[in-house]
Amino acid sequence: MDVESYSKRIDDNRKVYLDGEIVKNVATEPAFLGAVNVINSYYRLQVEKPETHTTLDRSGNAIAASLSIPESVTDLQSKRRHYKEIADLSFGMLGRTPDFMNAAIMSWAVHSEFLGDSSATSYSQNMKDYYRLCCERNLFVAHGAINPKIDRNASLGSSEHPFCGVKVIHTNEEGIVVSGAKMIVTLAPIADEIMVFNMPGLKPGDEDFALAFALPIASPGLQLVCRKPLSRGGEASFDYPLANLFDEIDSYMILTNVFVPWERVFVFKDVMRSNQFYDRSFARNHAGHQGAARAISKGEFVAGVASKIAQDLELSLSPNVQEQLGEIASDLEAAKALVERSENQSQADDSGTFNPDIAAIHALRINFPRMYSRALEKIRSLAPGSMMALPTEADFKGSNGNLLREALGSTNLNAMDRVKLLNLAWDLVGEGFGQRQLTYEIYHAGDPTIIARSQFRGYDWEKPRQSVSLSLSNIDD
Ligand SMILES: Cc1cc2nc3c(=O)[nH]c(=O)nc-3n(C[C@H](O)[C@H](O)[C@H](O)COP(=O)(O)OP(=O)(O)OC[C@H]3O[C@@H](n4cnc5c(N)ncnc54)[C@H](O)[C@@H]3O)c2cc1C
Numbered sequence: 305m306d307v308e309s310y311s312k313r314i315d316d317n318r319k320v321y322l323d324g325e326i327v328k329n330v331a332t333e334p335a336f337l338g339a340v341n342v343i344n345s346y347y348r349l350q351v352e353k354p355e356t357h358t359t360l361d362r363s364g365n366a367i368a369a370s371l372s373i374p375e376s377v378t379d380l381q382s383k384r385r386h387y388k389e390i391a392d393l394s395f396g397m398l399g400r401t402p403d404f405m406n407a408a409i410m411s412w413a414v415h416s417e418f419l420g421d422s423s424a425t426s427y428s429q430n431m432k433d434y435y436r437l438c439c440e441r442n443l444f445v446a447h448g449a450i451n452p453k454i455d456r457n458a459s460l461g462s463s464e465h466p467f468c469g470v471k472v473i474h475t476n477e478e479g480i481v482v483s484g485a486k487m488i489v490t491l492a493p494i495a496d497e498i499m500v501f502n503m504p505g506l507k508p509g510d511e512d513f514a515l516a517f518a519l520p521i522a523s524p525g526l527q528l529v530c531r532k533p534l535s536r537g538g539e540a541s542f543d544y545p546l547a548n549l550f551d552e553i554d555s556y557m558i559l560t561n562v563f564v565p566w567e568r569v570f571v572f573k574d575v576m577r578s579n580q581f582y583d584r585s586f587a588r589n590h591a592g593h594q595g596a597a598r599a600i601s602k603g604e605f606v607a608g609v610a611s612k613i614a615q616d617l618e619l620s621l622s623p624n625v626q627e628q629l630g631e632i633a634s635d636l637e638a639a640k641a642l643v644e645r646s647e648n649q650s651q652a653d654d655s656g657t658f659n660p661d662i663a664a665i666h667a668l669r670i671n672f673p674r675m676y677s678r679a680l681e682k683i684r685s686l687a688p689g690s691m692m693a694l695p696t697e698a699d700f701k702g703s704n705g706n707l708l709r710e711a712l713g714s715t716n717l718n719a720m721d722r723v724k725l726l727n728l729a730w731d732l733v734g735e736g737f738g739q740r741q742l743t744y745e746i747y748h749a750g751d752p753t754i755i756a757r758s759q760f761r762g763y764d765w766e767k768p769r770q771s772v773s774l775s776l777s778n779i780d781d
Pocket residue numbers: 400447448449450453488489490491554740743744747748749750751753754
């Protein structure tokens with residue numbers, strides 16, 4: 305298994321733009337360094353703890369554990385431990401680490417029969433081959449599923465706008481040529497490859513957009529334009545302790561006449577299969593399972609921040625603070641229970657693969673953002689003024705340093721440690737970094753209101769209804 309070459313691999317001809325400039329080497333760009341370090345640590349885990357982070361495929365080769373095919377509840381539990389330890393590298397702040405797409409790619413490959421074939425190629429076989437490639441090369445694959453919201457009144461097929469989605473322009477014997485845009489592709493600037501597909505919702509007439517394919521980030525014609533970085537450069541880690549280590553860069557992807565060979569095409573001009581791509585393959589279940597394990601890591605971190613502030617700022621004896629911390633702990637325990645339920649309720653499908661239970665995954669996706677948001681409000685309420693009145697590292701190094709060391713210490717903490725802790729808390733609840741993290745928690749897997757409607761449609765209502773029927777039958781007419 306290749307665990308060494310990641311930083312070298314991503315130093316290629318890719319077209320990544322930051323602040324109007326092309327990035328010469330994404331592996332050394334300061335704005336990406338925190339995330340690059342986490343991905344390098346991800347690969348190192350495979351060497352340091354192979355029992356958790358690798359598995360043997362059916363031919364006896366070591367592969368990343370996130371690519372393993374779960375054949376029991378125990379296998380899913382092992383995968384969760386793998387996801388969780390990866391998430392712990394960033395306290396859950398990086399959502400799109402390689403294990404996220406790996407979980408989905410495994411599921412697309414195992415359930416690829418429905419992708420079918422055409423006279424040009426076998427989409428089903430292409431997906432199996434791509435899975436093998438990801439296993440062999442230990443790739444980091446990002447994804448682009450969401451189309452830019454250009455004109456909500458026009459279907460993709462009827463829109464004249466060249467960037468309303470990704471569209472096939474022409475085909476030849478070797479492959480297809482695509483152009484267009486995807487709205488947000490997180491961590492793609494530092495990934496090896498990108499998987500491009502659609503979420504369900506395409507309509508007849510949208511055939512040219514009904515595609516799924518994978519391609520290297522360095523493909524000619526592929527451009528990534530990054531959002532404003534949230535990290536502040538290596539010197540400012542004291543002042544921005546989380547932002548500087550864990551800014552998970554997002555970008556906008558533009559494709560201009562990009563060639564994709566047939567063997568990398570999984571859905572081609574097929575609205576039905578495009579709409580089935582994420583759910584019929586159970587990719588949502590497996591990517592959701594990874595996301596759930598990551599959420600626990602983040603839940604533990606925010607619980608830790610709240611508890612440490614309460615302890616170190618001598619708030620723990622106050623009954624209302626105890627109540628708030630008790631609520632944070634209870635939310636965390638409920639989230640853990642949902643992840644375990646998604647595993648315990650999983651069932652083998654025709655392929656023998658155990659798919660995490662989608663009702664539990666949806667429940668976590670609907671509830672975790674609320675829990676997370678409540679925890680941030682509580683942290684804010686524990687130290688609102690204290691988080692505002694913080695000198696910078698430069699102040700401590702300047703002529704006022706000794707004075708500030710004396711003036712800002714408290715019973716339990718010296719001044720520097722107190723400011724460090726409060727800076728970290730403010731990164732989480734106040735800074736742009738924290739706001740992006742909150743937005744990610746709420747929306748990264750689709751709007752929770754849309755997930756709730758999906759839960760409504762797919763839920764087994766029979767049992768709850770039966771209890772009401774039983775109750776009604778006991779009432780005398
Ligand atoms: C930080 C972050 C990182 C992300 N990373 C990635 C990534 O790497 N790859 C990727 O593919 N995607 C990514 N996403 C995209 C994410 O999947 C979408 O943001 C999410 O699906 C919500 O879609 P939207 O932002 O387009 O909202 P919209 O669809 O524009 O919706 C906006 C609002 O309108 C409402 N609305 C829209 N349509 C309807 C409707 N039909 N009925 C009722 N209400 C409606 C929604 O409820 C919502 O409140 C990321 C998102 C975030 C925030």
